[in-house]
């Protein structure tokens with residue numbers, strides 16, 4: 001087999017709730033995950049020498065992402081190489097488009113693509129569930145990134161329930177130029193003092209009924225209570241989106257990425273221009289929900 005080309009799609013959280021901090025330090029979450037049409041590309045091929053050679057491509061900017069053994073792509077390849085005692089080398093080229101440390105699971109998406117790609121390249125015969133079981137050892141969002149689509153994610157992210165696709169809509173993404181560490185956000189979250197919790201069960205039901213309005217009415221993310229005070233520009237971007245006609249705007253994951261759901265593309269484009277012009281974000285994308 002020659003080379004394998006994979007798209008590693010980003011996600012947003014339509015809803016994110018944290019239920020409690022477990023004794024082992026992990027947080028128990030309840031989230032609605034949605035795949036979007038913004039992706040990194042990963043190319044995998046076998047190569048002589050037995051090692052793992054990972055590099056960024058020359059066209060996309062992978063600054064801020066270490067292309068060494070700490071990269072999740074490298075770790076995913078290494079994990080399967082060791083388990084299956086694969087002697088051939090693997091060359092991987094990663095084109096980064098998903099903003100880094102942004103709350104869009106870019107690294108997890110890349111790792112999910114690497115696991116799927118290795119399964120194909122070496123005909124390992126692993127089922128999707130077997131890939132998910134391996135993925136969760138590298139990161140809590142990786143099982144979801146393997147599955148994709150719209151899903152309810154529970155536990156630490158390993159308990160997944162697939163949901164019907166979100167009705168089509170226009171989503172504007174804006175990532176302000178700050179990097180947010182997921183560990184910082186969870187570390188500063190006061191789970192017992194949260195003023196409110198989003199209605200994730202109601203959102204799940206709305207998705208099952210195909211009601212976009214039911215989803216919009218229930219959008220919420222408890223991590224905003226930590227990230228917005230640290231980076232108030234997130235709140236400003238949210239309000240610009242509303243001012244320009246978004247039905248609702250929200251921070252994704254631990255932030256700082258903000259997304260807005262728009263009734264039409266023209267309004268989303270106007271909001272995008274306003275955010276860029278005011279200097280709040282250069283990384284902006286107009287995307288759709290994906291299966």
Ligand code: ATP
Pocket residue numbers: 064065066070071072073099100101102103104105106107108110111141180182253254255
């Ligand atoms: P999440 O939404 O899962 O919290 P995130 O979008 O906030 O993820 P990532 O973009 O996945 O964060 O990256 C977090 C850190 O992981 C980066 O600062 C980077 O050093 C490291 N990392 C390792 N591998 C990758 C990768 N392939 N792509 C991006 N970052 C990676």
